[in-house]
Amino acid sequence: MGMKTWKIGAKAAGTHVGGRVIVANRFGEIDTSGRELGQAVVAGLNRAARKCRRVSMKQPEAGEVAENLAGIVLMAGLPLLLMRQATTVESAGSAARLMVEISGEALAQEPRFAGVYGLAISARECADAGRLDMMGPLCDTISSVLPKPLSHAGEADRAMRVEIREVEFPEPSAELAGDGLAEIGLNYKCSEVDGSEIGKESGSAYFPLPLFAPGTAEPRVVMEMWVDGLQVIVDLEAKLAGYGALRDMVYAVEEVVDRHRFSSWGTRPA
Numbered sequence: 182m183g184m185k186t187w188k189i190g191a192k193a194a195g196t197h198v199g200g201r202v203i204v205a206n207r208f209g210e211i212d213t214s215g216r217e218l219g220q221a222v223v224a225g226l227n228r229a230a231r232k233c234r235r236v237s238m239k240q241p242e243a244g245e246v247a248e249n250l251a252g253i254v255l256m257a258g259l260p261l262l263l264m265r266q267a268t269t270v271e272s273a274g275s276a277a278r279l280m281v282e283i284s285g286e287a288l289a290q291e292p293r294f295a296g297v298y299g300l301a302i303s304a305r306e307c308a309d310a311g312r313l314d315m316m317g318p319l320c321d322t323i324s325s326v327l328p329k330p331l332s333h334a335g336e337a338d339r340a341m342r343v344e345i346r347e348v349e350f351p352e353p354s355a356e357l358a359g360d361g362l363a364e365i366g367l368n369y370k371c372s373e374v375d376g377s378e379i380g381k382e383s384g385s386a387y388f389p390l391p392l393f394a395p396g397t398a399e400p401r402v403v404m405e406m407w408v409d410g411l412q413v414i415v416d417l418e419a420k421l422a423g424y425g426a427l428r429d430m431v432y433a434v435e436e437v438v439d440r441h442r443f444s445s446w447g448t449r450p451a
Contacts, residue, residue, distance in 0.1 A: 182205060182206065182207050182208075183205065183206040183209055183210035183211040183215075184203060184204070184205040184206070184211065185203070185204050185205075185211045185215065185216060185219055186201055186202070186203050187201065187202045187203075187219055187220070187222075187223045188200075188201050189201060189202060189223065189226055189227075189417060191226065191227050191230035191231075192230065193229075193230035193231070193233040193419075193423065193426035193429075193430075194233040194234055194235040194236075194422075194425060194426055195235055195422060196419050196420040196421075196422045196423035196426055197419065197420055197423070198226075198230060198417055198418070198419045198423055198426055198427065198430065199417070199418055199419075200415070200416045200417035200418055201415075201416050202219055202222050202223050202226070202413070202414070202415050203219075203412075203413070203414040203415075203416075204216070204218055204219040204222075204411055204412070204413055204414075205411070205412040205414070206410065206411055206412070207410075207412065208410065211411075214409070214411075215411050218408070218411060218413065218437075218438075218441050219413070221437050221440075221441065222413060222415065222434055222437050222438065224437075225433040225434065225436065225437040226415075226417075226430050226433055226434065228433065229426075229429045229430045229432070229433035230426060230429075230430060232429070233425060233426045233429045233430075234425070235422075235425065236292060236424070236425035238421075238422055238424065238425075240291070240293070240391035240392065240393060241290075241291070241391070242339070242390045242391050243373060243390070246290055246291075247341060247373075247390065247391075247392075248341065248371035249290060250287055250290060250291055250392055251341040251343050251371055251388045251392065252343055252369055252371055253283055253284075253286060253287045254287070254327060254328050254330075254388060254392065255330075255343045255345070255369065255386050255388075256283050257280065257283050257284065257287075257297075257323075257327055259279070260276045260277070260279040260280040260283065261276075261280065261320050261323060261324060263275075263276035263279070264276040264277055264280065264304060264316050264319075264320050265316065265317065265320050267308075267313065267316060269313075270308050270309070270311050270313050273304075273308040273313055273316050274305060274308035274309055277301065277304035277305040277307075277308050277316075278305050280301040280304060280305075280323070281298070281301045281302060281304075281305050283301075284297045284298040284301045285298055285301075288428060288431075291392075292424035292425045292427065292428040293392075293393050293400070293424050295400065295402050295424060295427040295428045295431055296326045296400070296401055296402050296403075296427075297323060297326055297327055298402075298431060299402040299403055299404035299415075299431055300319060300322055300323045300326065300403065300404070301323065302404050302405075302406065302431075302435065303315075303319060303403070303404050303405040303406075304316065304319045304320075304323070306405055306406045306407045307319065307405065307407070309407065310407040328388055328389070328392040328393060329388075330386045330387055330388055331376075331379050331380075331387040331388065331389060332379070332380065333379060333380055334376055334377045334378070334379045334380065335376065335379075336376065336379065336389070337376045337379070337387075337389040337390065338375075338376045339373060339374070339375065339376060339389075339390045340373070340374050340375075340376055340378070340379055340387045340388060340389055340390060341371055341372070341373055341374075341387070341388045341389075341390055342371065342372050342373075342374045342378070342382065342385050342386075342387050343369050343370075343371050343385060343386045343387075343388065344369060344370045344371075344372070344382065344384065344385045345369050345384055345385065345386070373390065374387070399418055399419060399420060399421055399423075400418065400419045400420075400421070400423050400424050400427050401416075401417065401418045401419075401427075402415070402416075402417045402418075402427050402430070402431055403415070403416050403417075404431065404434060406434070406435075406438045408438055408441055408442045409441075409442070413434075413438055415434050417430060
């Protein structure tokens with residue numbers, strides 16, 4: 182197995198992001214194309230860090246955004262379940278793409294979801310590469326970084342109650358939508374409650390306000406993408422104020438790898 186590693190050390194909007202980029206070939210050495218891909222990812226990360234602007238680190242604790250994020254976290258349980266139950270790479274890929282869509286919506290509103298989004302991208306890419314064996318471990322890791330629902334009073338002073346009105350799972354034999362996403366319906370209502378109300382309403386989930394506890398570990402993103410048989414692994418860690426930088430840098434990795442992917446498709450003989 183061939184492998185090439187580049188170290189990352191970038192200053193971005195008042196924080197520092199360190200880490201590494203790895204390009205690996207399970208079946209041979211890293212050729213010129215692989216080295217160029219790794220160098221392009223590194224350049225994209227550094228470029229994104231330089232352009233990054235400081236974002237507010239204050240979490241939404243009330244209002245529409247807080248409600249949206251709590252609902253999104255609840256919804257994330259659906260593709261996680263489907264990914265765990267997947268028996269084919271097609272069904273795993275469909276569920277993973279749904280997770281990318283859901284976590285991407287959360288990331289656009291709250292940069293602390295960068296870690297979840299990177300793992301969702303990894304799940305999609307592993308499924309597309311036929312690595313069904315990776316779905317279980319990735320689901321476990323995604324579950325570990327998603328905000329946790331509260332189970333009993335006393336865990337939080339305030340909470341967001343998400344009342345589940347209706348859930349519609351896709352039939353096992355149902356055709357996928359044009360974008361490869363299974364149709365899942367979830368109707369819910371959010372309301373802010375006192376912590377003493379946690380667990381009193383059956384059919385509801387309760388999430389802490391704010392969603393992410395203060396003083397948690399430093400922001401980290403690990404994402405994996407596959408292109409032309411090459412495995413691209415990006416592992417980044419920032420200081421506590423670095424969530425916004427990680428979000429921009431994750432987007433940059435996607436852009437570079439997708440550009441390489443589409444470029445290689447365009448040069449293939451018909």
